[in-house]
Amino acid sequence: MASTLSFTKGHGTGNDFVLFSDPDGQEALDPGQIAALCDRHFGIGADGVIRAVRSAHLDAGAAVLAEDPAAEWFMDYHNADGSVAEMCGNGIRVFLHYLLESGLVELAPGEQLAIGTRAGVRMVGYDPLGYVVDLGRWSLVERETLVRVKGLPVARPGIGIDVGNPHIVVAVADAAELDGAELEYVPQLDPVPPHGANVELVVPGEPLIADGVARIRMRVHERGSGETLSCGTGTAAAALAFRHWAGAAAPNDWRVEVPGGVLGVRMVPGADGEHVVLAGPATLVYSGTITLA
Numbered sequence: 001m002a003s004t005l006s007f008t009k010g011h012g013t014g015n016d017f018v019l020f021s022d023p024d025g026q027e028a029l030d031p032g033q034i035a036a037l038c039d040r041h042f043g044i045g046a047d048g049v050i051r052a053v054r055s056a057h058l059d060a061g062a063a064v065l066a067e068d069p070a071a072e073w074f075m076d077y078h079n080a081d082g083s084v085a086e087m088c089g090n091g092i093r094v095f096l097h098y099l100l101e102s103g104l105v106e107l108a109p110g111e112q113l114a115i116g117t118r119a120g121v122r123m124v125g126y127d128p129l130g131y132v133v134d135l136g137r138w139s140l141v142e143r144e145t146l147v148r149v150k151g152l153p154v155a156r157p158g159i160g161i162d163v164g165n166p167h168i169v170v171a172v173a174d175a176a177e178l179d180g181a182e183l184e185y186v187p188q189l190d191p192v193p194p195h196g197a198n199v200e201l202v203v204p205g206e207p208l209i210a211d212g213v214a215r216i217r218m219r220v221h222e223r224g225s226g227e228t229l230s231c232g233t234g235t236a237a238a239a240l241a242f243r244h245w246a247g248a249a250a251p252n253d254w255r256v257e258v259p260g261g262v263l264g265v266r267m268v269p270g271a272d273g274e275h276v277v278l279a280g281p282a283t284l285v286y287s288g289t290i291t292l293a
């Protein structure tokens, strides 16, 4: 039977999402419905779907409530093809904006809110410069992957970075090579990582470092969504990979230019190890209703 869904369309630097609220966990969508909503010709069109559900009403919510009982809301994120992802850095920043605009939470500038995700609890907040998320502890994956991207002359080595979800970052030769990559096609990975990966291509800014801030350019092919205009966790992974390559002289403050805008990434000390923090704009574009098949 057909039913109606009230949704809001939002984006962070062009990485776009369909958001809806389901506080009591009554309206989980199946992968086919998610893919239909994200279809850019026959649906609303988006890189992913985000359901706002109380952690108490979701199986995956038990672990986040054990980690932090304050994590009342869970960001139930799905990629455009209907697959589940552990984390979405742009999505969680847009999610906070949506929770605030919908009146589901109250938060003053500079305060932080605990949000449940499949990667664990993440702290989010906002200030006059944008919406900010602490992506938590990151890790380097001890495995080099050979990445073949259509439009690039040779396969290149990629470095694995985990920021709650998996990424492989590849340094390409120059801006022309970055622009020439045909990222609408799925990159070929060897070996294939156990859960797949988002693939980021990066080049240094000119100059790489100015006034204590490092700048890079990035394009991304997202697992489950294809090429997107931005990927928040991807920009964090790209900055972390570049800092790894650049060595001790590299700063902890990064600006990552993506096709949809610029995001800020900062590495900060945490009680449990180094954390990576992502900041940038989050926009709600319109709200509507749609009939679900």
Ligand SMILES: N[C@@H](CCC[C@H](N)C(=O)O)C(=O)O
Residues within 6 Å of the ligand: 015, 048, 079, 084, 085, 086, 087, 088, 089, 090, 091, 165, 166, 198, 222, 223, 224, 225, 230, 231, 232, 233, 234
């Ligand atoms: N766009 C997101 C990442 C979304 C999930 C990703 N496609 C995956 O499967 O891991 C971001 O802003 O981080």
